[in-house]
Amino acid sequence: MDLGIAGRHALICGASRGMGRAVAQLLAKENVNLTLIARNPDTLGETLNLLETTPSQHVTYIAADLTHESERQRVFSTCAPPDILINNGAGMPPGDFRLWQREDWLKGLDTMMLAPIDMIRLSIDGMIERKFGRIVNLASRSVKTPQAEMGLSNAARTGLVSFSAGLARQVVSHNVTINNVLPGIIDSDAQYAHVHDLARRSHKSYDEIWQERALRNPAGRYGSPMEVAAAVAFFCSHAAGFTTGQSLLVDGGDYNGIF
Numbered sequence: 413m414d415l416g417i418a419g420r421h422a423l424i425c426g427a428s429r430g431m432g433r434a435v436a437q438l439l440a441k442e443n444v445n446l447t448l449i450a451r452n453p454d455t456l457g458e459t460l461n462l463l464e465t466t467p468s469q470h471v472t473y474i475a476a477d478l479t480h481e482s483e484r485q486r487v488f489s490t491c492a493p494p495d496i497l498i499n500n501g502a503g504m505p506p507g508d509f510r511l512w513q514r515e516d517w518l519k520g521l522d523t524m525m526l527a528p529i530d531m532i533r534l535s536i537d538g539m540i541e542r543k544f545g546r547i548v549n550l551a552s553r554s555v556k557t558p559q560a561e562m563g564l565s566n567a568a569r570t571g572l573v574s575f576s577a578g579l580a581r582q583v584v585s586h587n588v589t590i591n592n593v594l595p596g597i598i599d600s601d602a603q604y605a606h607v608h609d610l611a612r613r614s615h616k617s618y619d620e621i622w623q624e625r626a627l628r629n630p631a632g633r634y635g636s637p638m639e640v641a642a643a644v645a646f647f648c649s650h651a652a653g654f655t656t657g658q659s660l661l662v663d664g665g666d667y668n669g670i671f
């Protein structure tokens with residue numbers, strides 16, 4: 413499918429592994445110019461080598477920790493202004509809210525809400541001027557189906573999605589959209605870390621918990637990063653210009669509701 417975004421420039425956060433990497437692979441095939449962001453330059457380099465690109469495409473990476481304001485500013489002063497922003501990257505581990513200190517809450521809010529909002533702030537006026545912008549927040553199902561042990565994620569990601577929904581209505585007349593993709597259980601590193609954490613906090617093994625989670629899902633399995641990337645790519649497309657402020661679950665039907 414031609415998404416109608418060839419020659420656009422996409423800034424993809426958390427692009428070196430998992431869902432972010434899958435988004436980079438899909439947009440590369442659409443002839444989009446790419447700047448990939450993550451902290452580790454080695455995995456960024458590996459990802460760059462995986463991409464199917466043409467000689468005319470400009471594809472690069474910047475190693476940066478996006479939880480730091482100075483690093484976000486460095487990214488924007490280094491790369492071309494983005495037409496497409498994929499907000500994605502760090503999450504927070506599960507835990508018991510009784511044990512979280514104020515610092516844990518501030519870190520959660522900084523990582524999953526305030527940093528992505530700042531990335532939007534740094535991108536959006538240029539998009540408005542150029543009359544084209546697609547922003548996709550890769551958040552979590554926890555926005556719609558809060559997970560008991562994921563209090564930091566439930567709260568901070570809902571803040572990002574809610575803020576974005578308000579802003580989306582202010583910018584859509586400039587052909588700038590903001591949407592959210594909410595992944596369920598996806599077969600990638602953040603899920604492995606999560607299941608390890610759950611195993612540490614229970615009497616069950618990693619394999620038992622992994623299996624149980626798959627079987628509890630109506631699809632009977634984990635989703636793939638590519639299945640999430642396909643949803644992200646749709647929101648990035650030229651054709652999606654009349655779709656904004658929306659949140660799409662990619663969760664194998666785990667959320668049992670029609671709206």
Ligand SMILES: NC(=O)c1ccc[n+]([C@@H]2O[C@H](COP(=O)([O-])OP(=O)(O)OC[C@H]3O[C@@H](n4cnc5c(N)ncnc54)[C@H](OP(=O)(O)O)[C@@H]3O)[C@@H](O)[C@H]2O)c1
Nearest residue numbers: 426428429430431450451452478501502503598600601602
């Ligand atoms: N997998 C799931 O089932 C699932 C479900 C719902 C939500 N999520 C959330 O979706 C996001 C992506 O999940 P995933 O499984 O694709 O994760 P992943 O495979 O662990 O990839 C995370 C990516 O983000 C980068 N990253 C992490 N912290 C960063 C930072 N501070 N600054 C810049 N880049 C950073 C990582 O590279 P570096 O480590 O090199 O920085 C990597 O490229 C996470 O926030 C996760 O919590 C995941």
